[in-house]
Amino acid sequence: MTNAILEAKGLNKTFVMHLLGGRRISALQDISLRVEEGEFVALVGRTGAGKSSLVKSLLQIYRPDSGSVHFRRADGVTVDLTTLPETELLDLLDVEIGYVSQHLRVVPRVGALDLMLERASGEDTQAARAAARRLFAQLDLSTELEDVFPVTFSGGEKQRLNLALTLMRKPRLLFLDEPTAALDPATRDRIVEFLAARKREGVTTIGIFHDLDAVAKLADRVIEVDGGRLVAERRTAAPTIPA
């Protein structure tokens, strides 16, 4: 591996549904994928194609049946996430690898800004507060929301808070599951702009998108997933928001 930050080889994932008489459902078949440091990769495909399964298998939220997922850490050491001890995996997922799912899951009755500050490990509160407020501003989250419990947020606000919470840890590798779904055009543009800025900072991104306009603006490479396989891949000439 030269400049690859992530390299998956031969990933397979089958679900065995014990409550349905042991029915087997194949989610991923022989997936190999190499992602360079700083690259923005968009995963596209219809619903149920296996995009989320792929992301979750890379993150070890799903435990693949076979295959490897090598990740190059900030210290230059490459580790296989599929065999890493759980505590080390969780530490990596806490700090170096971020994942923005489609659902915001937070502790009830804690305000948005406090949730952000909890993610700021090792920073002093002043700096953390400033970083949190900066993220809020960049994502168009009103300062009025700072002390509000996220359960009352709108769908779009929850989505952006989810992104902000993940970015608080400054991950080197970012996984996104439809970050622009269900957003109005102005907010969507704001998020695209935000992700482009992270890309300029060198963050590597692997994102699931249905929004082809966002893909055109952000992605260096587009990979189509279908039936649990990678079926097509193209390099975009140049993302319209340049790196």
Added chain:
Amino acid sequence: MATPVIRAAALSLRHGPGCRRCETQPDFDGNTCPDCGTVWSLRDVTFDVAPGEIFGIVGESGAGKSTLIDILDFALEPTGGAIHYDHWQGGVPRLHSATAQERRRLRNFEISVVHQNPRRNLMMGVSAGGNVVERMLAAGDRNIGRMRDAAGGMLDHMELQGRIDMRTDKLSAGMRQRVQIARALVNRPKVLLLDEPTTGLDLSVQARTLDLIRRVHRDLGLAVILVTHDWGVLRLLARRAIVLKSGRIVECGTVEQLIEDPQAAYTQLLVSSAL
């Protein structure tokens, strides 16, 4: 990984003589041996807990969760295996080989438990403050003023301001739970055992208790062993967990793995039954 705080190694608790079948090849479901009738409350339970980690133990009633807590709390002796506690006097290789005096010290200063039923821990006819002070007395403190201040501070921290002189049986269930937590924490243990800390509480009290546990965990840097049957609670608090059924571990993993990709039939049943 940092040295674990607690390691359970092939921990077993059985009631009965045992026989060749249940000792060597337990090929039966449930925890009762069909040949000799021996009941295995726990069988070969192995796990480790990292410093500062919240570690979950999941399972339904009768799975052995509370038995495990009782063993860690010295209320029960295991019949097989050992618990290693690595953060005291260079490590206690086998917790249950400690002398009575060492056990008292371990319970007073190192490992505290919050039971599902507050009556197991609290003296109901005694004030909230008295319950907290009792732990400090047990730990050898004799300065009434200092103890009262410390107990008051701890109760304030638990959002029980002004309740220090109230009798525990006059407090609500949520408050009793918090008195228990105050009592468990006043001697600054390294490990906190929480047995179903939010079960039976109203949703708003539950949210408050969860927030409190998180805060305490963060502020004191404790390792927490959290016994629960609530996946939502587990997801919000814990990073790793084991799933117990009939006294055996059927699956272990990160909490996300157990919820998103449960592999054992029993885990799939539990996860798919969650609201």
